[in-house]
Amino acid sequence: MILPGATLGMLGGGQLGRMFTTAAQTMGYKVIVLDPDKNSPAGIIADQHICAAYTDESALAELAQLCSAITTEFENIPASTLAFLEQRTVVHPSSTALASTQNRNVEKNFIRAQGIATVPFVKINCSDDIDNLGSQISFPAILKVATFGYDGKGQIVCEDLSAVYAAFDAMGQKECVLEQRIDLEREISVVLARGQDGQITPFPVAENVHINGILHSTTVPSIAAESLQQTAIEMASKIAEGLAYVGTMAVEFFVSKQGDIIANEIAPRPHNSGHYTLDACRTSQFEQQVRMLCGLPAGNAELISPVVMINLLGDVWGNSQPHWNKLLTQPDIKLHLYGKKEARAGRKMGHFNVLAAETSQAMELASQTFEAIK
Numbered sequence: 001m002i003l004p005g006a007t008l009g010m011l012g013g014g015q016l017g018r019m020f021t022t023a024a025q026t027m028g029y030k031v032i033v034l035d036p037d038k039n040s041p042a043g044i045i046a047d048q049h050i051c052a053a054y055t056d057e058s059a060l061a062e063l064a065q066l067c068s069a070i071t072t073e074f075e076n077i078p079a080s081t082l083a084f085l086e087q088r089t090v091v092h093p094s095s096t097a098l099a100s101t102q103n104r105n106v107e108k109n110f111i112r113a114q115g116i117a118t119v120p121f122v123k124i125n126c127s128d129d130i131d132n133l134g135s136q137i138s139f140p141a142i143l144k145v146a147t148f149g150y151d152g153k154g155q156i157v158c159e160d161l162s163a164v165y166a167a168f169d170a171m172g173q174k175e176c177v178l179e180q181r182i183d184l185e186r187e188i189s190v191v192l193a194r195g196q197d198g199q200i201t202p203f204p205v206a207e208n209v210h211i212n213g214i215l216h217s218t219t220v221p222s223i224a225a226e227s228l229q230q231t232a233i234e235m236a237s238k239i240a241e242g243l244a245y246v247g248t249m250a251v252e253f254f255v256s257k258q259g260d261i262i263a264n265e266i267a268p269r270p271h272n273s274g275h276y277t278l279d280a281c282r283t284s285q286f287e288q289q290v291r292m293l294c295g296l297p298a299g300n301a302e303l304i305s306p307v308v309m310i311n312l313l314g315d316v317w318g319n320s321q322p323h324w325n326k327l328l329t330q331p332d333i334k335l336h337l338y339g340k341k342e343a344r345a346g347r348k349m350g351h352f353n354v355l356a357a358e359t360s361q362a363m364e365l366a367s368q369t370f371e372a373i374k
């Protein structure tokens, strides 16, 4: 076990890295963040910030030398970067686990190989692949760039075949996946921790609402999704085992109108839909990440209160600060801001968690407060 006093490394300086840093520092660890941005949310609160590219081998060697163990908050860290670090120190998750989740085609094939359903999809590498689609996909469909997409970016809805050619051109003819667009009943996710001994500790299943492809709210417990919880946790666990995953990870699921559970994507890191755990569970997803990295047993993941999490995007700022007084005067609302200097539309600036005796009360107070602060 790696014990307090030791130094942990974090690849990536975004809000997920920041909340890991806070959790680790609370427990008495030191944290070094490596991120190329000198104002990164995690870098500015870490014990040390190595401001360098993820491919800078001398910076990586320095990080490995200073850290007892290294983890990441960002799935697009090159797998070769993790492989380089694995030669030098403890790294979780592994470069191979990360490599299985970085490309949407590879990821979907991996999920299917575990016997878990995905939406119908076809890899699109060149226009011949579109010529040969036949009836594999029916419309509407969504063309998604295979790598580096997030928060709904790099996705184009296609109503017919000709739109797919246009969308592929608009993507610069980079590798894509063409997915069937599903009529969604709802979206859910499972965040879990998996230890070096293979022990899995899932958090309660979250029900998520996305707006324009970006997470807007998470509700737990999800009464509607109650009957699906066990199946979703089993599927996510199977994926974690298939990846030999160590750390905190998440699987996003679609629930179709027919009630089928379909895996959407894997996050090899803590997940936005797990931010409710910061205030509503005995252990947060970030403390769990610290614990898994350090070889400690998982903390208790039990829910202590119904909760609704609302994301705060830069849109809420407009030309001025949100009306924080409307939020901070509520005794059961917890505000988390990420320390980002510039509020841009669609940029995740923070979130708040609303706790209440009943889910329905939390939902009501969450939407009232969200309207009031705008």
Ligand code: ADP
Pocket (backbone or CB within 6 Å): 119, 142, 149, 150, 151, 152, 153, 179, 180, 181, 182, 183, 184, 187, 210, 213, 214, 252, 264, 265
């Ligand atoms: P990202 O990596 O940007 O989160 P996702 O593939 O998770 O990309 O897509 C973002 C959101 O867009 C999903 O949570 C869902 O609301 C919607 N979406 C994406 N793919 C589909 C699909 N095949 N059918 C229906 N909705 C989809």
Ligand code: MG
Pocket (backbone or CB within 6 Å): 252, 265
């Ligand atoms: Mg997603």
